[in-house]
Amino acid sequence: MDQAKIDTVIFDLGGVLIDWNPEYVFRQVFDDEAEMRYFFDHICTHDWNILQDAGRPLAEATEWLVERHPEYESQIRDYYGRWEDMLGGPIEETVQILEELRAKKEHRLYALTNWSAETFPVALERYGFLHYFEGIVVSGVERLIKPDPRIYELLIQRYEVQAHRAIFIDDNFKNAKGAEAVGLHAIHFQHANQLRSELEQRGIL
Numbered sequence: 001m002d003q004a005k006i007d008t009v010i011f012d013l014g015g016v017l018i019d020w021n022p023e024y025v026f027r028q029v030f031d032d033e034a035e036m037r038y039f040f041d042h043i044c045t046h047d048w049n050i051l052q053d054a055g056r057p058l059a060e061a062t063e064w065l066v067e068r069h070p071e072y073e074s075q076i077r078d079y080y081g082r083w084e085d086m087l088g089g090p091i092e093e094t095v096q097i098l099e100e101l102r103a104k105k106e107h108r109l110y111a112l113t114n115w116s117a118e119t120f121p122v123a124l125e126r127y128g129f130l131h132y133f134e135g136i137v138v139s140g141v142e143r144l145i146k147p148d149p150r151i152y153e154l155l156i157q158r159y160e161v162q163a164h165r166a167i168f169i170d171d172n173f174k175n176a177k178g179a180e181a182v183g184l185h186a187i188h189f190q191h192a193n194q195l196r197s198e199l200e201q202r203g204i205l
Contacts, residue, residue, distance in 0.1 A: 007166070009109055
């Protein structure tokens, strides 16, 4: 890391500040672990879900999948029909770090998230700490998803961030590397204690 003082901290949300996991719903839907795994691997896959994070309407995505897998219609409709039940709540230890940064008033705070434009307002209403940020870039609104360099550059330009003085935190390794590719510093988040340690080492906390 160069010697420029970090003045901006950018957080990913899901997996860093917010616990979101479709298993919270589908462990109730499926009695068999193997069948649930099959469902995630072959029906409601990561690649299917990420297209909604990139802006595809939820209803369109649902009908597209039901047409191809009618035997799983009920479960497919549960994916967004019961989406709120997939929210496990805030990751309190990381929220505490965010609150400490906010209290210090030494860093600009932003968020950059891969999240559907249709479901994000639910999180915005539910979690008060999301209002700590000066700005939030939501992939589904912008129709760009991490690690596409354009979404990092959009945040940098929109909020006049100096990339070499900003650090980005994400639980997805590829997304962290994507941030580095456009000149941001990055931390690959694994757990709150690791994040706290790395921020302390950098003199941010």
